[in-house]
Amino acid sequence: MVLNFFLVFGGKNWKKNVWMTAIVCPGAIFSIFLILNMVLWTNGSSSAIPFTTFLALLALWFCVSTPLVFLGVYRGFKNK
16 A cells, blocks of 8 residues: 555655665654653553563564565555
8 A cells, every 4th residue: 555655646766665664664663662661661660561572562563564564565566
């Protein structure tokens, strides 16, 4: 879907757009979530998420979300 919008609006560098969609957008959200959780850790809050859960989220991001972005781009080019 991102690729279709990009091509409709006359984008020139589709590879950069794909990397930004796959890495930068979720990375910013993950970074904000990590910083907020660090504040909870330093305050000793019981609602802080364990570090292993962060590793699991990171693994899901790299092993599920990122390949799905590239699969979507491939299918987008294939349907054009």
